[in-house]
Amino acid sequence: MHSRPELPQPLLAVDGVTLQYKTTDHLVTATYRVDFEVLPSDRYILLGPSGCGKSTLLKAIGGYMAPVEGEIRLKGKKVTEPGPDRMMVFQEFDQLLPWKTVKQNVAFALTASGRANGAEATDRAHHYIEKVGLAKFADSFPHMLSGGMKQRVSIARGMAMEPDILLMDEPFAALDALTRRKMQDELLQLWDDTRFTVIFVTHSIEEAIRVGTRILLLSPHPGQVKAELNSIAPDEIGTPSQAKLEARINDMLFAK
Numbered sequence: 290m291h292s293r294p295e296l297p298q299p300l301l302a303v304d305g306v307t308l309q310y311k312t313t314d315h316l317v318t319a320t321y322r323v324d325f326e327v328l329p330s331d332r333y334i335l336l337g338p339s340g341c342g343k344s345t346l347l348k349a350i351g352g353y354m355a356p357v358e359g360e361i362r363l364k365g366k367k368v369t370e371p372g373p374d375r376m377m378v379f380q381e382f383d384q385l386l387p388w389k390t391v392k393q394n395v396a397f398a399l400t401a402s403g404r405a406n407g408a409e410a411t412d413r414a415h416h417y418i419e420k421v422g423l424a425k426f427a428d429s430f431p432h433m434l435s436g437g438m439k440q441r442v443s444i445a446r447g448m449a450m451e452p453d454i455l456l457m458d459e460p461f462a463a464l465d466a467l468t469r470r471k472m473q474d475e476l477l478q479l480w481d482d483t484r485f486t487v488i489f490v491t492h493s494i495e496e497a498i499r500v501g502t503r504i505l506l507l508s509p510h511p512g513q514v515k516a517e518l519n520s521i522a523p524d525e526i527g528t529p530s531q532a533k534l535e536a537r538i539n540d541m542l543f544a545k
């Protein structure tokens with residue numbers, strides 16, 4: 290192998306990954322020989338129709354499922370189990386503990402995982418709660434917050450763990466259109482502040498273009514890589530470049 294010093298090392302390498310589910314009478318191939326690389330500070334999108342294996346890929350990256358073929362490497366090291374270097378943010382709102390405050394929810398993740406303790410956990414929790422704009426709600430309980438705010442707490446909790454990579458599985462899919470747009474903008478704002486690396490799953494072409502820097506297009510079941518595209522810059526949203534890229538992705542997704 291030749292080294293290519295002009296390119297940054299991939300943070301995450303997904304290398305020929307086939308993922309299967311074995312049920313009592315079926316073998317379901319969810320993804321077939323999927324390859325991609327995520328670089329530091331990418332907002333990397335997995336885009337494809339429902340059932341193409343996006344969530345399954347994320348589970349494998351999270352270390353919850355082993356490939357039957359190929360491998361996944363984080364910073365060059367093979368992923369074999371879950372770890373605090375990869376944090377998952379789910380779609381469900383009620384992933385927060387209802388009897389703990391916002392700050393306690395975030396701090397609890399830190400102490401339970403041994404990432405930080407005592408005052409350090411509380412300080413770090415507060416820092417990330419501020420980052421997601423919820424400082425005023427640090428002592429509120431989840432039931433007092435809107436869906437969008439609860440989702441922000443989950444993001445703060447994931448970020449407080451200071452993972453190498455944040456894994457987001459259709460985090461905004463259940464939100465109404467306006468809240469969803471707001472959350473997308475906030476995520477981009479947060480990214481501007483911290484430059485975290487994220488893999489973001491969606492089946493919405495519009496969301497993929499808005500949120501991502503790079504987009505991996507997956508074919509329907511079983512998921513295979515159709516293409517990898519660069520997205521457009523945030524200031525090109527609403528310009529003809531957006532419509533052009535949307536049309537291009539549409540064609541690719543529906544091309545045989």
Ligand code: ADP
Binds near residue numbers: 311341346
């Ligand atoms: P996506 O997230 O893109 O909608 P999934 O990764 O959830 O797709 O699913 C990919 C394929 O694997 C689908 O055909 C789905 O039915 C199947 N699948 C997902 N989870 C399981 C499971 N626990 N057992 C068996 N098959 C599953």
Ligand code: MG
Binds near residue numbers: 343344
């Ligand atoms: Mg899914």
